[in-house]
Amino acid sequence: MKDFDEALELVLAGIEPLPAETVALPTAEGRVVAAEAHAAIDLPPFDRTAMDGFAVRAEDVSPGATLRVIGDLAAGGDTLSIAPGTAARISTGAAIPEGADSVLKVEDTTVEGDTVTSTASVKSGLHIRRRGEDVHAGDVLAKPGDVLTIPRLSALASAGVATVSVPRRPRVSLIVTGSELLPPGAPPEPGKIYESNSLVVTALVRAAGGEVTQQPPIPDDFEATKAAIEAGLQSDILIVSGGVSVGPHDHVKPAFEACGVEEVFWRVRIKPGKPLWFGRRGKTLVFGLPGNPLSAIVGTAIFVIPALRALRGEANVQPRLVKGRLGEPAGPSDNRTTFLISKLVPADDGVLVAWPTERQGSHMTGALGESDGFAIAPHGSGSLPAGAEVDLLRL
Ligand SMILES: Nc1nc2c(c(=O)[nH]1)N[C@H]1C(S)=C(S)[C@@H](COP(=O)(O)OP(=O)(O)OC[C@H]3O[C@@H](n4cnc5c(N)ncnc54)[C@H](O)[C@@H]3O)O[C@H]1N2
Numbered sequence: 001m002k003d004f005d006e007a008l009e010l011v012l013a014g015i016e017p018l019p020a021e022t023v024a025l026p027t028a029e030g031r032v033v034a035a036e037a038h039a040a041i042d043l044p045p046f047d048r049t050a051m052d053g054f055a056v057r058a059e060d061v062s063p064g065a066t067l068r069v070i071g072d073l074a075a076g077g078d079t080l081s082i083a084p085g086t087a088a089r090i091s092t093g094a095a096i097p098e099g100a101d102s103v104l105k106v107e108d109t110t111v112e113g114d115t116v117t118s119t120a121s122v123k124s125g126l127h128i129r130r131r132g133e134d135v136h137a138g139d140v141l142a143k144p145g146d147v148l149t150i151p152r153l154s155a156l157a158s159a160g161v162a163t164v165s166v167p168r169r170p171r172v173s174l175i176v177t178g179s180e181l182l183p184p185g186a187p188p189e190p191g192k193i194y195e196s197n198s199l200v201v202t203a204l205v206r207a208a209g210g211e212v213t214q215q216p217p218i219p220d221d222f223e224a225t226k227a228a229i230e231a232g233l234q235s236d237i238l239i240v241s242g243g244v245s246v247g248p249h250d251h252v253k254p255a256f257e258a259c260g261v262e263e264v265f266w267r268v269r270i271k272p273g274k275p276l277w278f279g280r281r282g283k284t285l286v287f288g289l290p291g292n293p294l295s296a297i298v299g300t301a302i303f304v305i306p307a308l309r310a311l312r313g314e315a316n317v318q319p320r321l322v323k324g325r326l327g328e329p330a331g332p333s334d335n336r337t338t339f340l341i342s343k344l345v346p347a348d349d350g351v352l353v354a355w356p357t358e359r360q361g362s363h364m365t366g367a368l369g370e371s372d373g374f375a376i377a378p379h380g381s382g383s384l385p386a387g388a389e390v391d392l393l394r395l
Protein backbone atom coordinates (compact mmCIF):
# COMPACT_ATOMS: atom_id res chain seq x y z
CA MET A 1 0.00 0.00 0.00
CA LYS A 2 1.37 3.44 -0.99
CA ASP A 3 1.44 6.54 1.20
CA PHE A 4 -0.48 9.46 -0.22
CA ASP A 5 2.61 11.55 -1.09
CA GLU A 6 4.33 8.70 -2.87
CA ALA A 7 1.16 7.78 -4.76
CA LEU A 8 0.67 11.38 -5.93
CA GLU A 9 4.28 11.54 -7.11
CA LEU A 10 3.70 8.39 -9.15
CA VAL A 11 0.56 9.87 -10.70
CA LEU A 12 2.30 13.12 -11.65
CA ALA A 13 5.56 11.56 -12.86
CA GLY A 14 6.24 12.44 -16.47
CA ILE A 15 2.98 14.27 -17.20
CA GLU A 16 3.56 16.89 -19.90
CA PRO A 17 1.15 19.70 -20.72
CA LEU A 18 -1.12 18.79 -23.64
CA PRO A 19 -0.35 20.22 -27.10
CA ALA A 20 -1.06 23.95 -27.34
CA GLU A 21 -3.79 25.67 -29.33
CA THR A 22 -4.45 29.35 -29.96
CA VAL A 23 -7.62 30.79 -28.46
CA ALA A 24 -9.21 34.22 -28.54
CA LEU A 25 -8.86 36.11 -25.27
CA PRO A 26 -12.60 36.28 -24.51
CA THR A 27 -12.75 32.47 -24.43
CA ALA A 28 -9.52 31.99 -22.48
CA GLU A 29 -10.65 32.56 -18.89
CA GLY A 30 -9.25 29.90 -16.56
CA ARG A 31 -7.01 28.37 -19.22
CA VAL A 32 -3.26 28.07 -18.66
CA VAL A 33 -0.63 29.90 -20.67
CA ALA A 34 1.60 27.75 -22.91
CA ALA A 35 3.89 30.46 -24.32
CA GLU A 36 4.91 33.89 -23.01
CA ALA A 37 2.44 36.64 -23.86
CA HIS A 38 3.93 40.13 -24.32
CA ALA A 39 2.43 43.59 -24.19
CA ALA A 40 1.96 44.87 -27.75
CA ILE A 41 1.95 48.50 -26.58
CA ASP A 42 2.85 50.72 -23.62
CA LEU A 43 0.20 51.22 -20.95
CA PRO A 44 -1.00 53.90 -20.87
CA PRO A 45 -0.26 54.02 -24.62
CA PHE A 46 0.13 57.85 -24.52
CA ASP A 47 -0.04 60.64 -21.92
CA ARG A 48 -3.73 61.04 -21.12
CA THR A 49 -5.89 62.94 -18.69
CA ALA A 50 -7.36 61.36 -15.57
CA MET A 51 -9.93 64.15 -15.17
CA ASP A 52 -12.47 66.17 -17.12
CA GLY A 53 -11.25 69.77 -17.25
CA PHE A 54 -8.80 71.88 -19.23
CA ALA A 55 -5.43 70.99 -20.69
CA VAL A 56 -3.12 73.84 -19.64
CA ARG A 57 0.45 74.94 -19.14
CA ALA A 58 0.96 74.91 -15.36
CA GLU A 59 2.91 78.14 -15.46
CA ASP A 60 -0.14 79.95 -16.93
CA VAL A 61 -2.42 78.88 -14.09
CA SER A 62 -2.95 80.58 -10.74
CA PRO A 63 -6.09 81.63 -8.87
CA GLY A 64 -7.84 84.31 -10.97
CA ALA A 65 -5.84 83.65 -14.18
CA THR A 66 -7.96 83.62 -17.36
CA LEU A 67 -7.08 81.57 -20.46
CA ARG A 68 -8.58 81.45 -23.94
CA VAL A 69 -10.27 78.12 -24.74
CA ILE A 70 -9.18 77.00 -28.21
CA GLY A 71 -10.87 73.62 -28.58
CA ASP A 72 -12.52 70.58 -27.08
CA LEU A 73 -10.52 67.34 -26.86
CA ALA A 74 -12.58 64.16 -26.62
CA ALA A 75 -11.16 60.69 -25.86
CA GLY A 76 -10.22 59.19 -29.21
CA GLY A 77 -10.67 62.55 -31.01
CA ASP A 78 -8.35 64.97 -32.84
CA THR A 79 -5.67 66.89 -30.96
CA LEU A 80 -4.27 70.41 -31.17
CA SER A 81 -1.47 72.54 -29.75
CA ILE A 82 -1.58 74.67 -26.57
CA ALA A 83 0.20 78.00 -26.82
CA PRO A 84 0.91 80.30 -23.83
CA GLY A 85 -2.32 81.83 -22.51
CA THR A 86 -4.56 79.19 -24.02
CA ALA A 87 -6.30 76.02 -22.81
CA ALA A 88 -8.39 73.25 -24.34
CA ARG A 89 -11.40 71.61 -22.78
CA ILE A 90 -10.45 67.95 -22.28
CA SER A 91 -12.43 64.80 -21.36
CA THR A 92 -11.14 61.94 -19.20
CA GLY A 93 -9.09 59.54 -21.29
CA ALA A 94 -8.20 62.04 -24.04
CA ALA A 95 -4.56 62.50 -25.10
CA ILE A 96 -2.73 65.46 -23.55
CA PRO A 97 -2.19 67.94 -26.38
CA GLU A 98 1.19 69.24 -27.40
CA GLY A 99 2.28 72.23 -25.26
CA ALA A 100 0.14 71.30 -22.25
CA ASP A 101 1.75 69.80 -19.17
CA SER A 102 -1.17 69.49 -16.74
CA VAL A 103 -4.92 69.37 -16.38
CA LEU A 104 -7.02 71.86 -14.46
CA LYS A 105 -10.09 69.97 -13.34
CA VAL A 106 -13.45 71.47 -14.20
CA GLU A 107 -14.42 71.94 -10.54
CA ASP A 108 -11.58 74.48 -10.21
CA THR A 109 -12.80 76.73 -13.04
CA THR A 110 -15.48 79.17 -14.12
CA VAL A 111 -16.23 79.35 -17.82
CA GLU A 112 -17.47 82.39 -19.70
CA GLY A 113 -17.82 82.37 -23.48
CA ASP A 114 -14.52 81.12 -24.88
CA THR A 115 -12.53 81.82 -21.70
CA VAL A 116 -11.86 79.83 -18.58
CA THR A 117 -10.80 81.34 -15.25
CA SER A 118 -8.96 79.23 -12.73
CA THR A 119 -9.81 79.20 -9.03
CA ALA A 120 -6.71 77.14 -8.19
CA SER A 121 -3.14 76.64 -9.26
CA VAL A 122 -1.79 73.39 -10.75
CA LYS A 123 1.55 71.64 -10.65
CA SER A 124 3.17 70.45 -13.83
CA GLY A 125 2.03 66.86 -14.44
CA LEU A 126 -1.20 67.16 -12.45
CA HIS A 127 -3.89 64.66 -13.49
CA ILE A 128 -1.76 63.20 -16.28
CA ARG A 129 -1.44 59.41 -16.65
CA ARG A 130 1.98 58.95 -18.20
CA ARG A 131 2.71 56.77 -21.18
CA GLY A 132 4.27 53.46 -20.03
CA GLU A 133 3.92 54.16 -16.29
CA ASP A 134 2.11 50.80 -15.91
CA VAL A 135 3.45 48.52 -18.65
CA HIS A 136 6.08 48.79 -21.39
CA ALA A 137 5.62 47.28 -24.84
CA GLY A 138 7.28 43.85 -24.80
CA ASP A 139 6.80 43.27 -21.06
CA VAL A 140 5.93 39.65 -20.22
CA LEU A 141 2.31 39.73 -19.05
CA ALA A 142 1.86 35.96 -18.74
CA LYS A 143 4.31 33.08 -18.75
CA PRO A 144 3.90 29.34 -19.25
CA GLY A 145 2.06 27.82 -16.29
CA ASP A 146 0.17 31.00 -15.38
CA VAL A 147 -3.57 30.65 -15.10
CA LEU A 148 -5.53 33.21 -17.10
CA THR A 149 -7.31 34.79 -14.19
CA ILE A 150 -9.62 37.76 -14.64
CA PRO A 151 -6.87 40.22 -13.50
CA ARG A 152 -4.42 38.72 -16.01
CA LEU A 153 -6.99 38.85 -18.82
CA SER A 154 -7.55 42.51 -18.01
CA ALA A 155 -3.82 43.22 -18.47
CA LEU A 156 -3.59 41.25 -21.73
CA ALA A 157 -6.69 42.82 -23.25
CA SER A 158 -5.54 46.37 -22.43
CA ALA A 159 -2.08 45.71 -23.81
CA GLY A 160 -3.42 44.70 -27.23
CA VAL A 161 -3.11 40.92 -26.91
CA ALA A 162 -5.95 39.30 -28.86
CA THR A 163 -5.07 35.60 -28.69
CA VAL A 164 -3.13 33.34 -26.35
CA SER A 165 -1.47 29.97 -26.71
CA VAL A 166 -2.84 27.44 -24.20
CA PRO A 167 -2.59 23.66 -23.83
CA ARG A 168 -5.81 22.14 -25.15
CA ARG A 169 -8.40 21.18 -22.56
CA PRO A 170 -7.93 17.72 -21.04
CA ARG A 171 -10.58 15.25 -22.20
CA VAL A 172 -11.86 13.12 -19.38
CA SER A 173 -13.95 10.03 -19.89
CA LEU A 174 -16.05 8.88 -16.94
CA ILE A 175 -17.53 5.43 -16.44
CA VAL A 176 -19.60 4.48 -13.39
CA THR A 177 -19.98 0.77 -12.75
CA GLY A 178 -22.45 -1.12 -10.59
CA SER A 179 -25.57 -3.20 -11.28
CA GLU A 180 -27.15 -1.52 -8.25
CA LEU A 181 -27.07 1.98 -9.70
CA LEU A 182 -30.28 3.87 -10.46
CA PRO A 183 -30.25 7.10 -12.48
CA PRO A 184 -31.76 10.21 -10.88
CA GLY A 185 -35.57 10.28 -11.28
CA ALA A 186 -35.99 6.50 -11.56
CA PRO A 187 -38.44 4.91 -9.09
CA PRO A 188 -36.70 3.27 -6.10
CA GLU A 189 -36.13 -0.49 -6.45
CA PRO A 190 -35.17 -3.10 -3.87
CA GLY A 191 -31.41 -3.48 -3.57
CA LYS A 192 -30.71 -0.50 -5.79
CA ILE A 193 -29.24 2.90 -4.94
CA TYR A 194 -29.25 6.29 -6.60
CA GLU A 195 -26.07 6.99 -8.46
CA SER A 196 -24.23 10.13 -7.28
CA ASN A 197 -20.59 9.69 -8.26
CA SER A 198 -20.95 10.78 -11.86
CA LEU A 199 -22.49 14.10 -10.89
CA VAL A 200 -19.90 14.86 -8.25
CA VAL A 201 -16.84 13.70 -10.17
CA THR A 202 -18.03 15.59 -13.26
CA ALA A 203 -18.50 18.76 -11.20
CA LEU A 204 -15.01 18.50 -9.69
CA VAL A 205 -13.37 17.84 -13.06
CA ARG A 206 -15.24 20.64 -14.83
CA ALA A 207 -14.40 23.10 -12.06
CA ALA A 208 -10.73 22.26 -12.61
CA GLY A 209 -10.94 22.86 -16.37
CA GLY A 210 -11.52 19.37 -17.81
CA GLU A 211 -14.07 18.37 -20.45
CA VAL A 212 -16.07 15.35 -19.34
CA THR A 213 -17.69 12.70 -21.50
CA GLN A 214 -19.79 10.25 -19.57
CA GLN A 215 -20.78 6.80 -20.72
CA PRO A 216 -24.04 5.21 -19.54
CA PRO A 217 -23.62 3.29 -16.22
CA ILE A 218 -22.11 -0.18 -16.74
CA PRO A 219 -23.47 -3.25 -14.92
CA ASP A 220 -21.02 -5.47 -13.01
CA ASP A 221 -20.10 -7.51 -16.06
CA PHE A 222 -16.57 -8.13 -17.32
CA GLU A 223 -17.24 -7.79 -21.06
CA ALA A 224 -19.36 -4.65 -20.67
CA THR A 225 -16.71 -3.14 -18.39
CA LYS A 226 -13.92 -3.98 -20.82
CA ALA A 227 -15.77 -2.51 -23.81
CA ALA A 228 -16.50 0.71 -21.91
CA ILE A 229 -12.88 1.00 -20.78
CA GLU A 230 -11.57 0.43 -24.32
CA ALA A 231 -13.78 3.28 -25.57
CA GLY A 232 -12.75 5.54 -22.67
CA LEU A 233 -9.04 5.02 -23.32
CA GLN A 234 -9.24 7.49 -26.21
CA SER A 235 -9.31 10.30 -23.63
CA ASP A 236 -6.46 11.98 -21.78
CA ILE A 237 -7.85 10.73 -18.48
CA LEU A 238 -10.12 7.75 -17.94
CA ILE A 239 -11.97 7.53 -14.63
CA VAL A 240 -13.84 4.38 -13.69
CA SER A 241 -15.89 4.48 -10.48
CA GLY A 242 -16.64 1.33 -8.49
CA GLY A 243 -15.56 -2.27 -8.82
CA VAL A 244 -11.90 -1.82 -7.87
CA SER A 245 -12.08 -3.80 -4.65
CA VAL A 246 -11.71 -7.52 -4.12
CA GLY A 247 -15.32 -8.78 -4.50
CA PRO A 248 -16.32 -11.41 -7.08
CA HIS A 249 -18.23 -8.71 -9.01
CA ASP A 250 -15.34 -6.26 -9.09
CA HIS A 251 -14.33 -6.50 -12.76
CA VAL A 252 -12.52 -3.24 -13.22
CA LYS A 253 -8.94 -4.33 -12.49
CA PRO A 254 -9.06 -7.42 -14.73
CA ALA A 255 -10.71 -5.31 -17.44
CA PHE A 256 -7.91 -2.73 -17.18
CA GLU A 257 -5.41 -5.53 -17.57
CA ALA A 258 -7.28 -7.03 -20.54
CA CYS A 259 -7.19 -3.60 -22.22
CA GLY A 260 -3.42 -3.34 -21.72
CA VAL A 261 -3.53 -0.65 -19.04
CA GLU A 262 -0.38 -0.95 -16.94
CA GLU A 263 -0.90 -0.80 -13.21
CA VAL A 264 1.22 1.78 -11.38
CA PHE A 265 -0.35 1.23 -7.98
CA TRP A 266 -3.42 -0.13 -6.26
CA ARG A 267 -4.34 0.93 -2.75
CA VAL A 268 -3.28 4.05 -0.92
CA ARG A 269 -2.99 4.60 2.82
CA ILE A 270 -6.00 6.96 2.90
CA LYS A 271 -9.46 6.76 4.37
CA PRO A 272 -11.76 6.86 2.57
CA GLY A 273 -10.41 5.76 -0.79
CA LYS A 274 -7.97 2.98 0.05
CA PRO A 275 -8.59 0.71 -3.00
CA LEU A 276 -7.81 3.52 -5.47
CA TRP A 277 -6.14 2.14 -8.61
CA PHE A 278 -3.90 4.06 -10.98
CA GLY A 279 -2.31 3.03 -14.26
CA ARG A 280 -1.44 4.19 -17.76
CA ARG A 281 -1.89 3.09 -21.32
CA GLY A 282 0.29 5.18 -23.58
CA LYS A 283 -0.40 8.77 -22.58
CA THR A 284 -3.81 8.04 -21.09
CA LEU A 285 -3.94 8.28 -17.30
CA VAL A 286 -6.34 5.74 -15.84
CA PHE A 287 -7.95 5.99 -12.42
CA GLY A 288 -10.07 3.31 -10.77
CA LEU A 289 -11.95 5.15 -8.03
CA PRO A 290 -13.50 3.17 -5.19
CA GLY A 291 -17.29 3.27 -5.58
CA ASN A 292 -18.16 4.66 -2.15
CA PRO A 293 -19.23 8.26 -2.80
CA LEU A 294 -16.81 9.89 -0.38
CA SER A 295 -13.96 7.68 -1.57
CA ALA A 296 -14.68 8.79 -5.14
CA ILE A 297 -14.72 12.46 -4.13
CA VAL A 298 -11.47 12.27 -2.15
CA GLY A 299 -9.75 10.26 -4.89
CA THR A 300 -10.83 12.78 -7.52
CA ALA A 301 -9.79 15.80 -5.46
CA ILE A 302 -6.35 14.59 -4.43
CA PHE A 303 -5.24 12.49 -7.43
CA VAL A 304 -7.32 13.15 -10.56
CA ILE A 305 -7.41 16.94 -10.24
CA PRO A 306 -3.63 17.33 -9.75
CA ALA A 307 -3.10 15.15 -12.85
CA LEU A 308 -5.60 17.26 -14.77
CA ARG A 309 -3.82 20.45 -13.66
CA ALA A 310 -0.53 19.02 -14.93
CA LEU A 311 -2.10 18.22 -18.33
CA ARG A 312 -3.54 21.75 -18.43
CA GLY A 313 0.00 23.02 -17.93
CA GLU A 314 -0.50 24.62 -14.51
CA ALA A 315 2.66 25.45 -12.55
CA ASN A 316 1.11 24.50 -9.21
CA VAL A 317 -0.61 21.14 -9.47
CA GLN A 318 -0.70 20.05 -5.83
CA PRO A 319 -4.10 19.50 -4.19
CA ARG A 320 -5.45 22.84 -2.99
CA LEU A 321 -5.27 22.27 0.75
CA VAL A 322 -5.55 25.11 3.25
CA LYS A 323 -4.19 25.24 6.78
CA GLY A 324 -6.66 25.13 9.62
CA ARG A 325 -7.05 23.67 13.08
CA LEU A 326 -9.24 21.14 14.79
CA GLY A 327 -12.10 22.44 16.90
CA GLU A 328 -12.19 19.26 18.95
CA PRO A 329 -9.99 16.20 19.44
CA ALA A 330 -10.03 13.85 16.45
CA GLY A 331 -7.72 11.50 14.64
CA PRO A 332 -7.37 8.54 12.31
CA SER A 333 -9.23 5.45 13.47
CA ASP A 334 -6.59 3.24 11.85
CA ASN A 335 -3.21 3.63 10.18
CA ARG A 336 -4.52 5.56 7.17
CA THR A 337 -4.42 9.30 6.53
CA THR A 338 -8.02 10.12 7.31
CA PHE A 339 -10.28 12.66 5.67
CA LEU A 340 -12.72 13.68 8.40
CA ILE A 341 -16.01 15.08 7.12
CA SER A 342 -16.06 18.51 8.76
CA LYS A 343 -17.81 21.79 9.05
CA LEU A 344 -15.19 24.50 8.46
CA VAL A 345 -15.90 27.67 10.39
CA PRO A 346 -13.61 30.72 10.43
CA ALA A 347 -12.44 31.66 13.96
CA ASP A 348 -11.97 35.25 15.12
CA ASP A 349 -8.33 35.15 13.93
CA GLY A 350 -9.55 34.17 10.43
CA VAL A 351 -8.20 30.61 10.60
CA LEU A 352 -10.66 27.91 9.53
CA VAL A 353 -11.60 25.59 12.36
CA ALA A 354 -12.69 22.06 11.46
CA TRP A 355 -15.58 20.53 13.37
CA PRO A 356 -15.80 16.86 12.34
CA THR A 357 -19.39 15.69 11.95
CA GLU A 358 -20.58 12.96 14.30
CA ARG A 359 -21.29 10.60 11.39
CA GLN A 360 -18.11 9.56 9.58
CA GLY A 361 -17.89 6.96 6.80
CA SER A 362 -17.28 6.66 3.07
CA HIS A 363 -21.02 6.17 2.42
CA MET A 364 -22.16 9.15 4.55
CA THR A 365 -23.39 11.53 1.86
CA GLY A 366 -25.91 12.98 4.32
CA ALA A 367 -23.12 14.02 6.69
CA LEU A 368 -21.11 15.31 3.73
CA GLY A 369 -24.09 17.44 2.74
CA GLU A 370 -23.87 19.26 6.07
CA SER A 371 -20.12 19.78 5.76
CA ASP A 372 -17.76 22.12 3.93
CA GLY A 373 -15.13 19.48 3.19
CA PHE A 374 -12.57 17.48 5.10
CA ALA A 375 -9.97 17.89 7.84
CA ILE A 376 -6.98 15.67 7.12
CA ALA A 377 -5.53 13.68 10.01
CA PRO A 378 -2.24 12.13 8.82
CA HIS A 379 -1.66 8.42 9.38
CA GLY A 380 0.46 7.72 12.43
CA SER A 381 -0.67 10.94 14.09
CA GLY A 382 -2.83 9.16 16.66
CA SER A 383 -5.57 11.21 18.26
CA LEU A 384 -4.98 14.92 17.69
CA PRO A 385 -5.94 17.44 20.38
CA ALA A 386 -8.36 20.33 19.89
CA GLY A 387 -6.41 23.19 18.30
CA ALA A 388 -4.02 20.89 16.40
CA GLU A 389 -2.98 22.32 13.04
CA VAL A 390 -4.36 20.27 10.13
CA ASP A 391 -4.67 20.54 6.37
CA LEU A 392 -8.18 21.08 5.08
CA LEU A 393 -9.72 20.05 1.78
CA ARG A 394 -12.57 22.44 1.05
CA LEU A 395 -15.29 21.38 -1.32
N1 LIG B 1 -12.98 -7.62 1.67
C1 LIG B 1 -12.83 -6.33 1.44
N2 LIG B 1 -13.88 -5.62 1.05
C2 LIG B 1 -13.74 -4.30 0.82
C3 LIG B 1 -12.49 -3.70 1.02
C4 LIG B 1 -11.41 -4.47 1.43
O1 LIG B 1 -10.26 -3.98 1.62
N3 LIG B 1 -11.61 -5.78 1.60
N4 LIG B 1 -12.40 -2.35 0.84
C5 LIG B 1 -13.61 -1.60 1.07
C6 LIG B 1 -13.42 -0.26 0.71
S1 LIG B 1 -12.41 0.65 1.74
C7 LIG B 1 -14.06 0.33 -0.33
S2 LIG B 1 -13.87 2.04 -0.61
C8 LIG B 1 -14.90 -0.40 -1.22
C9 LIG B 1 -14.59 -0.08 -2.68
O2 LIG B 1 -15.23 -0.95 -3.45
P1 LIG B 1 -15.37 -0.87 -5.01
O3 LIG B 1 -14.50 0.16 -5.59
O4 LIG B 1 -15.27 -2.20 -5.53
O5 LIG B 1 -16.79 -0.23 -5.17
P2 LIG B 1 -18.17 -0.95 -5.23
O6 LIG B 1 -18.13 -2.18 -4.44
O7 LIG B 1 -18.60 -0.97 -6.62
O8 LIG B 1 -18.98 0.14 -4.45
C10 LIG B 1 -18.74 0.46 -3.11
C11 LIG B 1 -19.97 1.14 -2.55
O9 LIG B 1 -20.25 2.33 -3.24
C12 LIG B 1 -21.52 2.30 -3.84
N5 LIG B 1 -21.41 2.94 -5.16
C13 LIG B 1 -20.76 2.45 -6.22
N6 LIG B 1 -20.87 3.28 -7.26
C14 LIG B 1 -21.61 4.32 -6.86
C15 LIG B 1 -22.09 5.48 -7.50
N7 LIG B 1 -21.79 5.75 -8.78
N8 LIG B 1 -22.84 6.35 -6.80
C16 LIG B 1 -23.14 6.09 -5.49
N9 LIG B 1 -22.72 5.00 -4.83
C17 LIG B 1 -21.97 4.11 -5.50
C18 LIG B 1 -21.85 0.85 -3.98
O10 LIG B 1 -23.22 0.62 -4.06
C19 LIG B 1 -21.21 0.28 -2.73
O11 LIG B 1 -22.06 0.46 -1.63
O12 LIG B 1 -14.76 -1.77 -1.03
C20 LIG B 1 -14.81 -2.18 0.34
N10 LIG B 1 -14.81 -3.57 0.41
Ligand code: MOO
Pocket: 270, 271, 272, 273, 274, 275, 290, 292, 295, 362, 363
Ligand atom coordinates in the same frame (compact mmCIF):
# COMPACT_ATOMS: atom_id res chain seq x y z
O1 MOO C 1 -11.41 3.29 2.02
MO1 MOO C 1 -13.05 2.89 1.70
O2 MOO C 1 -12.85 4.21 0.65
O3 MOO C 1 -13.17 3.64 3.36
O4 MOO C 1 -14.72 3.03 2.11
